[in-house]
Amino acid sequence: MNSPNPTTVAASPPETPPRRGAIRLPKDRHAIVDNFFRFQSLFGLVAVFVIAIAVSPSRNGENVFLSSGNLANIVRAVSEIGIIAVGMTFVILIGGIDLSVGAVLGLAAVGSATLMVDSGLGIVPTVLIVLFIGTAFGATQGAIVARLGIQSFIVTLAGLQAARGIARMWSGGLGIPIAYGDGPQEAPEAFSLLSGSINGVLPVPALIFLAIGVGALLVLRSTAFARHVYAIGGNEKAARLSGVPVRRVRVTVFAISGLLAALAGIIHAGQLNQGSPNDGAGYELDAIAAVVIGGTSLAGGSGSMGGTIAGALLLGILNNILALNNIDANVQLVVKGLVIVAAAALQRLRPRIA
Amino acid sequence: MNSPNPTTVAASPPETPPRRGAIRLPKDRHAIVDNFFRFQSLFGLVAVFVIAIAVSPSRNGENVFLSSGNLANIVRAVSEIGIIAVGMTFVILIGGIDLSVGAVLGLAAVGSATLMVDSGLGIVPTVLIVLFIGTAFGATQGAIVARLGIQSFIVTLAGLQAARGIARMWSGGLGIPIAYGDGPQEAPEAFSLLSGSINGVLPVPALIFLAIGVGALLVLRSTAFARHVYAIGGNEKAARLSGVPVRRVRVTVFAISGLLAALAGIIHAGQLNQGSPNDGAGYELDAIAAVVIGGTSLAGGSGSMGGTIAGALLLGILNNILALNNIDANVQLVVKGLVIVAAAALQRLRPRIA
Amino acid sequence: MTDRPLVRMTGIGKRFGGVHACRDIDLTVTAGEVHALLGENGAGKSTLINVLSGVISEHDGTIEVDGEPVSFTSPADAQRAGIATIHQELDLVAGLSIAENMFLGREPRTRLGTVDLRKMRRQAEAHLRTLGADLDPRRLVGSLRVGEQQLVEIGRALSLRARVLIMDEPTAALADAEVERLFATIAELRRAGVGIVYISHRMAEIELIADRVTVLRNGTVAGTVDPRVASRDDIIQLMVGRSVDALFGEGRNEPGDVLLDVRGLAVTPRRPVPGRTEPAGVDLAVRSGEIVGLAGLMGAGRTELLETLFGAGGSGRRAGQVTIGDRPYRPSGPRAALARGVAFVPEDRRGAGLMLEHSVADNVVLSALSSLTTLGLVRRPLLRRTVAEQLTALAVKAASPSIPVATLSGGNQQKIVFAKQLLMRPQLLLLDEPTRGVDIGAKAEIYHLLHRLADSGMAILLASSELPELLSLCDRVVVLHRGRTVAVLPRASATQQAILAAANGDDVKESG
Amino acid sequence: SVEKDGGDGGTDASAQCGSGKEFLIGMSQANNAEPYRQVMNDDVSTAAKAVSGFKVVVSDAAQDNSKQVADVENFLSQGINLLIISPNEAKPLTAVVKKAYDKGIPVIVLDRKVEGDAYTAFIGGDNVAIGKAAGEYYAKTLLPQGGKVVEISGLPGSTPAAERAQGFREGIASNPKIEIVATQTAEWLREKGQSVMDAMLKAQPDIDAVYAHNDPMAEGAYLAAKAAGKESAIKFTGIDALPVPSGGIKAVEQGRLQATFQYATGGREAIDLAKKILVDCSKDVPKSTTLGTTQITKDNAAQVYTELGGKQ
């Protein structure tokens, strides 16, 4: 135990210049272990990735899993869940939960289709209006949580129902197909780029997901807002005593979640050429799973955005590799359950601080 | 400080008369308010009940909502969710969550049908085996949570998938109809009592729900186990240092949840004369909603069984009154969302302790 | 420096339900003075300063700052008015770093609007250095010892550069060396014209630094005195309404046989947690009827030793021998320890001792439930009676056993933790800073109690950072340094100097 | 550059057709949780077992369009030789089906269509016709004197629900004395059918018949009526007529339902077509096959059950 002399902590007189060396983390075994475990939220992802390569079928001598088309598909397939999960991470970090995201996605998909096809709006106004709706919906939920002190589980469960109901009423219950062109009842061609790829390799939704993910990662690393988020989740009272605007942060966080769910809804509509009120059913659970597998605690106050991105990719790889191996759908369910627990266990290897 | 001899603390002979006066609540305004708010978990239920009476259609001058047949139906309709919610209350009180209950219900329904119809077992062995399966499933999840320290959300989400997959494999994906009689491929007639009523008034499932509810209420009021449950949810570390067998309690709690979900599955099969692997999909959210509307905190450590029962009944009344008024399904969703938030707000009226 | 008060509070009153925590209190703070606030546990000190610091916004009475009436609706308001507060309970965010905690809510920004991490770190380091704390500001607060967290709280308050600084028991978790540092800092602040409100239960500190003492009793001002004039007894008289009898040295029974015997105890943790000092060669013995003290500097490993003895330490390989009553003792967990008659009062009452939102009664009986149940069913009348007796015996000030522990004053919360463990009627009682935040009257009662418990044959091992407490209470003092026993000083040879010398790792001959 | 996917030419064509070869068939199912679709899967698998060289993989989109798109993409990565898809919804699956088709993979669409004609063949029932047949049965046979009908509809927003509602109204038009007094959704589910019916029995005094959009909901409604002691006063009909023990045919045979209308899965027909395409190298298969419906009442229930190969 070559830790710096603990007695000096207490006994050193003020005049003594600070022992610089002692302030740095000692570059010993512990530091190495520590640094290693900093990336723990990636352990599960790496493990699943390696296993996927190993068990992937091959075709014409090529590893199917590793083929660029397949990898692109994986990221595309998780992009909506991933974007939602980014917003969900903020919510969970403050110790809340947002069950409404799937329904807001559906509402946004319906909104995108209706506004472009029926109301004949252009892409920019459509996107702005839809994002506004999502943000407002989220902010309203946040305000109810913050003002009335009702648990967010209940508020957003109610929000889920309400958003679903509104989407059904708005769309008349049916999916609204999106045809492209310049005519009436047609959406601008450019909207269909959402289902395209950059250079035929990187799907646009995947790109958006990664951009949002990296952006959120930076926000969480370097803004005061992020510190307030962690503080509220970690010790709300301390946050309040420190003058953190708890209510405002809370509302903002739910607004972000609504905003990102709406963005996912726009992408959903663009990818599927339709906005249906039933879109996104159950996505909330997948998104929460991504966040939690990524090592964020549902109790709030600890977690990382990198973990969430890893968690979303992990789920995507898992779905993909099971499908590639022709596993029966029912058996898949069981295997998926087991792998998720195993991956989560990997994320916990490190002993907790008592 | 005119305290009596402090040595009595450790060695106190029970004969010492305690200073009664100091302990009583002062019988002033605050006490009245306090007593009033003791029943706060019923506020939402009472409000919804009153509103239901007011807006109920009437037939031949009789309030349809209040007709005994209708009230019985309401309780019958919520009985499965209610039973699950009772188990869920324990889980949430320790700060956990159990997402697997709906799937375990489905597994149990399939098990009941298969064991009686295909394997020709009698009611008692069938029920025992199915309850055992549910309990074991729950206990396994609890053990994983307790041993590996993975968040219960993830463990039971995985459990949900696994149970659903197993049920599908067991049943071949289709519902197994239950015909009654003495022949082969027939279930004992007595099993159909689950869809019957006592004296034609009180449906058997409703009776079971109320019995389980009252039983759990007593357990929560008066057992050491319950105090351990609250303690773990309140402050796990303090509980451990106080000698609470944290792991064992945790496993037990998840086992109870599995047991009650299996019981609900048996009832489900009995009510619908079939066991289908898809039974109970989404019930977990309804059950959690019942618990949370009943005033139990998802953070653990505080809540009541009476609240849960009230919460389940509230949801049942809400569904019933909306259907009685033949409200459009989409509008129903929105209205339901709003009423749930309003009911939850009612449960929070009391000022929080800073 | 003028005598014009920086802050004038007039007619302050506050009720919590049926409890009148403060009524009609007047208080002034002038520039450059240390105004001490004294009173028993539950007298209303924290409530009063919560009013001043904006935590409590609904109250009776008025506050003036610089002669201008103000009304604070949040802590931020008070901070803006130049009033900074170190709260009694550690209110830090475990998941954030030291620097982030110190600047929470007012993070320095770069031109891009992001947090200026470097500036934040530099300033945090500087403030910590003033306090003599050599801590990396990037460390997570959750990994700090309680004392270190206390320093972070103080550093945070200093960084606000307030004109009025409120300190609610800032030294409760500090050892003497840090206390000295803090006092040096306070002296500087006073010279700079800062007005300081200082709350403590340690009379010696008050005598050292206070310019004025206001004593609260049952929510009202019992009197304001000049400590240079008034004697300690006068002040205590004001506080508790009687004089507190001399505590110690009453006739003690002869100790019995050795109950706890620890030889060469060392724990090699499976994965070391930075900052923890696991036992690394501990030798000590406690006889029944004996009170043995554990001394050491912050981080010497007292807490870890007690945790290990209670089966609550970190997991790892264990060397050495521990016996209780001649039988080997190696508890698998707290439950097993309790079963062997070992009880433990942890140092961190909020984190490890209490279920804050639960009732006083529920907390008190948690450990002893099995003796209050038949067939798993709780015997309510017995439970109620037991709780009542415990509360009475420890003179806990609580409106009723059914109110949440969180609403008790700090010292009364400590008594609840105590009560819970005593109900177990242990043969060995492990105490970690048992009188932290306890008022002088109650402290005396706890000391009496410990003596009587020892006389009844209990063995007590007590870790404390208050040397006077160890010196007057213990039959022997075991000094730890970096997890090892470096000295065992019998009562006769135990002096402040001897203990400190040993604690600093100076060579001391083992005696006794 | 951003470009739209798909249409990148069909180089990756399926293995050459012909007998004695191995063929991997991907069956993309919209939602295994619906009995109707489970039976469709079973029909496909059973029929495929009879063809040597056929291997079927079933994927379950669990009612999610996106998931179904991914399922098909995964099939393509794996290199299936033929795709059978029962789309969750038409529009969203159109692009990926076209992608498969453009790669030269034969595509058989079941039950619900996709848009355009970039698929090899469609096999499905006609829900408007089925609804109409049911309506006509009500008008002429079940309630010739008229009466009050309660409609229990499928999942809001799904095409079969809309079409069965529409067809039914056309069918009963000839008998103005038939009145639809209430419509409530039970989302295709038996348990929801039960609880919805519970409430309707209270709200609606004299119900003569219940028109349910599928058999499970009809059975649920029957159970509710039975609990209220009204099962013999009310007539129940469903749709699907699955030849399995839990299906509607048995319910008719056992007297719980008055009638049900077959909604054929097309599973066997799909494999027949697949065999023509892959084994027999037939270039010319019918682009669209509409499966008719059979009205099942007590008179023909047992016989139809056997005909359809139902397991006893």
Ligand SMILES: Nc1ncnc2c1ncn2[C@@H]1O[C@H](COP(=O)(O)OP(=O)(O)OP(=O)(O)O)[C@@H](O)[C@H]1O
């Ligand atoms: N939030 C609250 N709700 C109810 N009662 C409270 C609350 N806060 C304080 N009290 C009560 O007010 C009284 C004064 O408490 P306060 O914390 O001010 O005491 P204190 O003088 O700081 O004591 P200590 O020295 O133990 O810290 C106590 O009886 C306490 O139980």
Ligand SMILES: Nc1ncnc2c1ncn2[C@@H]1O[C@H](COP(=O)(O)OP(=O)(O)OP(=O)(O)O)[C@@H](O)[C@H]1O
């Ligand atoms: N890095 C850490 N991670 C987790 N817990 C820690 C860490 N460092 C210290 N602790 C905990 O903090 C407590 C010790 O800190 P504390 O402030 O009590 O030290 P102390 O009492 O002054 O010194 P001693 O170690 O002699 O008890 C123990 O409960 C210990 O387990």
Ligand SMILES: O[C@@H]1[C@@H](O)[C@H](O)OC[C@H]1O
């Ligand atoms: O019951 C069937 C339902 O499951 C399916 O989705 O659509 C057709 C119905 O007949």
Ligand SMILES: [Mg+2]
């Ligand atoms: Mg205080």
Ligand SMILES: [Mg+2]
């Ligand atoms: Mg300590």
